[in-house]
Amino acid sequence: MDYFHSDHLEYLGDDYYDFVDFEDNPFLEPEPHRVADLDSVDSDIEDDFESSKSNTDTSAVEARNGKDIQGIPWERLNFTRDKYREARLKQYKNYENLSRSREGLDKECLQVEKGKTFYDFQFNTRLVKSTIVHFQLRNLIWATSKHDVYLMQNYSVMHWSSLLRRGKEVLNVATPIVPTMKRPGLLSQSLSRVQISTMAVKENLLVAGGFQGELICRYLNQPGVAFCTKVTTDENAITNAVNIYHNHNGSLRIMTANNDAAVRVYDAESFACVNCFSFDWSVNNTSVSPDGKLFAVLGDSTECLIIDASSGKITGNLKGHLDYSFASVWHPDGRILATGNQDTTCRLWDIRNLSKSLAMLKGNMGAIRALRFTSDGRFLAMAEPADFVHVFDAESGYVKCQEIDIFGEIAGISFSPDAEALFVGVADRTYGSLLEFNRTHYNCYLDSVF
Template identity: 35%
Template sequence: MEFDTEWDLSDIEIQASSADARTEPQNSYSTPVEICASDLKNDIDIQGIDWSQMSVTREEYRRKRTRDYRGNYTNLTPHPHKEIRQTCAAVIPGSIYYAFRYAKVPRRIPIVHFQLRNLLWAANKNEIYYAGDSSVLSWSPIAKRSSTTLDLRLNRLQDVRISTMCAKLGILMLGGFNGEYVLQRPSDGIVSPTKDKQRSASSSTSPSASSRYGRATRSGFVTTSYNGITNHIDIAEARQGTINAIISSNDEFVRIMNLDELKITCSFKFPWAVNCSTLSPDKRMLCVVGDDRETLIADAQSGEILSTLRGHADYSFACAWSPCGRIVATGNQGEALDPTDKTSRLYDVRNMSRPFCLLRRKLSAIRSIRFSDDGKFMAMAEAADFVHVLEMARLHEILEQGDHLVPPSYTPPEIPQYAHSYAQPMDVDEEEQDEIEESSGGDSAANPSSSQPRIGGHDLPCQIIDFFGEISGISFTPGDGEQLYIGNAHESYGCILEYERTRPSIGNLDSMLV
């Protein structure tokens, strides 16, 4: 991005408002500044930017950034259809499900691939893993400091460029640009306590890593294809009780790896590069998205295609299942071609022929989607600046209304089959200038007289977290989902944003009981 000097965030001083050491203006990685909830007063925001020192207001800068943002990429030729876009659910911003708690600014959080944004994971309440330069670091919200969990250089893996990562069920696993994987059990240092002798020949152990961090590190290749970048990794327990990794690769394969034996137990070939695949809670189905408009639901055992979800305008990079298994969500990078473009599309597994809710973005493509383990919230991260949080109770209300189960009275125009092209940056089109004029936070309320129904309703409450910077990943804490962490990769104001779930006050509880 290019801005005039007076608009450039790199020239803004980081400023905390408290009367301690945090009040000192900083603009250097060597002396981080802490921002707490109590600092959010006057004109200081969650990144410590003091807007009173700027020649423009935050709202003015937001409008300019929205207009000039150059991070919107498409792989298929765009074609705007404002009429169709207006069928997306109209959200009502302003809900506060998670409140800002803490950030230490600035922090270097690199993003190696502009479309892959799964580089931050909350392993538990006090270990938030995030990718660094040839390493994985762990942020401690209690100690408020980072430490190195995995240094690839000490494991003779310095050539591995981290494209994606996952931390679940006590396992940390990385994927690389050349089909590599690196695996570690940070909790106990043992990859397989009972089957160590059955390791595949492609895996290796680094004594230096074990001696340095007390943890065994395994590495190998899931593919040696020239186009074998690892796009996504999901770790889940299989129906047989084994812990498996579901690995999505650019060579058009989804591979299932038994993490006890480090062996590929099955491989499923698809007609396009696979960008993300996730296992349903009942362990029976895979949701698969990639370099195509279609989303596929496949049998997790055989790879047989069970259902094809159509309607997207471009490639998808995110998908997720709700913990109850009734909802599957996808995220697309398209450009104003149909209502799914740069949005999340939510399906009811009882009828996946069309979505029951369409959720729009504010600025850029939806790159990652997460559900809290307790099933109460869903979060969608755009490529930059915005994270959307929705309450699942409201989505279940829409689900139970069953409007999506009735044949639609309005049929959107058929999407033209445009030719493929290389990924290209897209400007905000003229039809989206109305969004730029909206206040920061979300879509304006829908016009009830609109000729097309809003898929998801006219009054969907939503919290929209607003900041500046590319997003490396988002993660709820496992189990209770009490905390939400956001990786912000801004060059000057990057940080891990910590949010904590809000609770009704006593007054609110009284009103709820009336």
């Protein structure tokens, strides 16, 4: 992936994409409250959580009564939402590493029926604001229940409770981090001012990767950070992705994917490195099959690899994408793998026949930066770098789709483990927020009556 360093952890999207330049930009309200210089800030959170800002939040009732779900005051602007969307679609530039012909790509993609509603808008809060540090890395939102979600906000990992409508800082990486676990031979070290590039939360474990190859592990039910280190001394060593998973024996493992072309596996109890696999290109993303026996490796290559988790042997080579890949996810049944690419497509692969992709899905504007399946396998969520999240119905063969249309860079997406909630993080200077959607349940009895 492209190496980009920023001394400021503020929203970076404007540096890479040409946005619509209206005279009255809806994203530039008068004197917005935001942190301009993070070098003088250790924490983004005040004790009272700036409760006066709650009037900027949007509820489902307010949205049904006509309020914009992000709180953008279109009625005060010189153009409509539709006009802004039209101009943005025309002027948005997708980032490409490889300038290859995209001719014919649209024809290969599935013809999708849009306009479905699988998840209803529930709430949008600006009390917590998603942020990103690298424009290609967007796995910065993780839900552990339909009421609990974790997100990156500058130098803080925040926990948001949708029940209490309150946020809480659970990890501050601006100040020195001293690991609490002490064991002979454990290669841990203190860290400070980490720019978190990726994260995962599962099994009561929070794992974060940093811009300088850092790895931070904290058990949420224990004080302090259990383990932290730099996994590599390579100069270009961004930790691009982290995974928390069970291997084929049921042991909890942590996997890191780095720009030094290596994938490392750690035991989640001892934090010892139990495996290291090397590749020919920077690894941008990995995902592990539900049975823990295989993992997908994606990176600075048009090809994606299927790897035996025990031996590191390549068992499959997926060919078809036109650019570099940054997202992947396995269907819960373990037979389908989805991969997201900067060629603006998501390819679906049948693990039993990898000679050609099973189907191809396409976004509206840009690269596919994040992918998530629901735990029941019914829906696949696909996020572009900005503005659009697509939710596909797997039971329909992915031809029925809900399109979530918003404005701003997307920091990440996450379904709750019970598939009842979908969270979307928006990174924007003014309208940075966390959006919550709840699964739509139709009353079959009432449907039959009417």
